[in-house]
Amino acid sequence: MPRKPKQQSLLEGDVQQVDEKLLALLQRLGITALPPHETMLLPLERMVVPGAALLTRPAARLVKSIQKVGLLQAPALVLLSGTTPHDPEATFEVVLGRRRILAARMAGLSVVKCEVYASGTPQLGALLGLIENEQRSAAWIKEIEDLRRLIDEGVGMTPGDLADFGFHRGTLAERLKIVRLPHPILTSILAGKVSQEVAKRIARLSPAQQEQVAQRVREGEDITANLITGVLRVQINTGLVPAQTALAQAWAQLPEPSAHPMAGNGHTIPVATVGVTPLVDASDGALSPAQVLAILERFEPQTSANPALSRVGILARVLIKELQIAVRASPLTPTSTTETQEREVTHV
Amino acid sequence: MFDFPRAIPDERGCGDREPGGVYAESGLSPYGSPLEYFLFDPPLPLPAGVDLVNKPQLWQRVDPASGEPVLDGETGRPVYDLLIHIGAEHYPHAIDYIEETRRLGASRRLNANLDLSLLTRRSRMLLAHPKAIIVPWRDLTLPEWCYKRLPRHDLASYALLGLDAAAAQTDEARMGPCIFKLWDVLKGDEAMEVFEQEGQRPLCLRKIGSTIYEYRPTGEEVKDWEPGFILGLPITGIALIQYADGTVNEKAKAKLLVGMTQNEDMALPFYETDK
Numbered sequence: 001m002p003r004k005p006k007q008q009s010l011l012e013g014d015v016q017q018v019d020e021k022l023l024a025l026l027q028r029l030g031i032t033a034l035p036p037h038e039t040m041l042l043p044l045e046r047m048v049v050p051g052a053a054l055l056t057r058p059a060a061r062l063v064k065s066i067q068k069v070g071l072l073q074a075p076a077l078v079l080l081s082g083t084t085p086h087d088p089e090a091t092f093e094v095v096l097g098r099r100r101i102l103a104a105r106m107a108g109l110s111v112v113k114c115e116v117y118a119s120g121t122p123q124l125g126a127l128l129g130l131i132e133n134e135q136r137s138a139a140w141i142k143e144i145e146d147l148r149r150l151i152d153e154g155v156g157m158t159p160g161d162l163a164d165f166g167f168h169r170g171t172l173a174e175r176l177k178i179v180r181l182p183h184p185i186l187t188s189i190l191a192g193k194v195s196q197e198v199a200k201r202i203a204r205l206s207p208a209q210q211e212q213v214a215q216r217v218r219e220g221e222d223i224t225a226n227l228i229t230g231v232l233r234v235q236i237n238t239g240l241v242p243a244q245t246a247l248a249q250a251w252a253q254l255p256e257p258s259a260h261p262m263a264g265n266g267h268t269i270p271v272a273t274v275g276v277t278p279l280v281d282a283s284d285g286a287l288s289p290a291q292v293l294a295i296l297e298r299f300e301p302q303t304s305a306n307p308a309l310s311r312v313g314i315l316a317r318v319l320i321k322e323l324q325i326a327v328r329a330s331p332l333t334p335t336s337t338t339e340t341q342e343r344e345v346t347h348v
Numbered sequence: 349m350f351d352f353p354r355a356i357p358d359e360r361g362c363g364d365r366e367p368g369g370v371y372a373e374s375g376l377s378p379y380g381s382p383l384e385y386f387l388f389d390p391p392l393p394l395p396a397g398v399d400l401v402n403k404p405q406l407w408q409r410v411d412p413a414s415g416e417p418v419l420d421g422e423t424g425r426p427v428y429d430l431l432i433h434i435g436a437e438h439y440p441h442a443i444d445y446i447e448e449t450r451r452l453g454a455s456r457r458l459n460a461n462l463d464l465s466l467l468t469r470r471s472r473m474l475l476a477h478p479k480a481i482i483v484p485w486r487d488l489t490l491p492e493w494c495y496k497r498l499p500r501h502d503l504a505s506y507a508l509l510g511l512d513a514a515a516a517q518t519d520e521a522r523m524g525p526c527i528f529k530l531w532d533v534l535k536g537d538e539a540m541e542v543f544e545q546e547g548q549r550p551l552c553l554r555k556i557g558s559t560i561y562e563y564r565p566t567g568e569e570v571k572d573w574e575p576g577f578i579l580g581l582p583i584t585g586i587a588l589i590q591y592a593d594g595t596v597n598e599k600a601k602a603k604l605l606v607g608m609t610q611n612e613d614m615a616l617p618f619y620e621t622d623k
Contacts, residue, residue, distance in 0.1 A: 201397075204396070204397035204398075204399060205396075205397055206396050206397065232397050235395065235396060235397050236395045236396075236397055236398050236407075237395075237410045237415070238395065239393075239394070239395020239396055239397075239398065240395050240407070240410070240474075241412040242392045242393075243388070243392045243474055243577050243580065244409065244410070244411075244412045245412050246388055246392060246580070247472060247474075247580045248412075311541070311543070314540075314541050314553065317560075318553065318560045321558065321559075321560060322451070325356060325358065325451055325452070344619050344620060344621045345619060345620040346351070346617070346618075346619040347604070347605070347608065347617060347618050347619060347620075
């Protein structure tokens, strides 16, 4: 039986696996060569980790590993303030490796080796942020913000482009719906005022309903789970009208329920697909289904031994299966009824 | 003893029932109605915003005309239906599920956290499949038969009305998409066996779980599908599948027992079984 799938992170796989695609995408972004960057040793205190409060705490094993061997892969930074990266007062925003920087702080490091990119490449910053495959549940707001930046800045990327690049399609489609919500709602989401679950529900609303919610936000109302659930319920009820109408019509066309107890207290009408003829031995000499079944079960093994009968064998097996079901389904088949009652506990 | 129809616990497209599982059933009975009664024809689009994938939902029934909740005439309590998604990973085609239900009845796993006490004999299962609605249905030929006998759905109806079936693709009054077209567009290469028959479309046998059913493809191919409701079934009972030690999901059982008390004659029967 189907199980609920695990929530996927936005990017599947390791970032190392997409480096070639990154180059292709950079060209699409209009960046013909990697932006100027240099490797520098920088103090951790000059690094700003966006969304640090929302990130899950780095794993103890990551902290221990950094204490022992340091950072193996240099995080990527962009200049946040200051004229050049060499300005002693300059600060940097971490775009790739936020969790590693947090772990380095916890490990007691004071400086780390980083790749510092020149400022003025916001698309790259957004893209690098998205690529960072260490984002977990609480980092979804940053994903939304990065996607919004890519879309707002007219890069013209399509979901297909991003999917080719390794992003998980389902999660991406969901995130993109959230990015395209009316501005007041998106602002509330980016401000951390709306939970991920509620944001997903808002994205399921029709554009008209979303606009109504946006208007309520403009008027100062908070977006609550109850508010959105109520609006969504009304929308789905409206959409279910055709189904309710069709069911009501179908029920009206049905014959009166039989008084037989198997008809379910005269209120529900069970599906009937088995024959209405009782499956007992016929007194007029005709074969009963059980007799036909017995004959077929004796005949069928011969078909596998004889190539000329192979197709007949398929049909025989189909018939056997159907007859087994029909015989078992019959309430008038004493053996199956008795066996069933021994193993089952019925509550009526 | 009062008995009720049950689904047949044979192998299904989605596998066997799991110990501890809670399953809503629509059982077979010689005293019921043919499955065609319960098909939505045409299949009905899913309401915007409904999210059913892996999430069977209890939904309070609302009167389409007034928008007010429907109350059960017997108990005076609101009526709840189940909205259930049929996954294409187990049933690639909607007719896989329809044919299995025709043979074994319906059995759909529920989340034990649902308030099962709300379900009554009045409740129904609305079943949706991702490939229910043929988007370009007007470009396709008419199905031979619409077993719900709906006008302008099939060749038979066009013949009865004296209309030119060959011009159906340009007939703006044509109705659809007829759910019975789903059997036509299933491709022959998805069959386990194909029997070529002179002067007729090939007879194909397809297997899903333990069910083998036949269809006759026209060779038409559909690439554009929409999800929709295909079946609205009565719920004849609930099956609680036993663990190895014979116990069942006690939380679900407790809710069903509450339902038996509060819904009285309209209460949904349930049973505990090992299969």
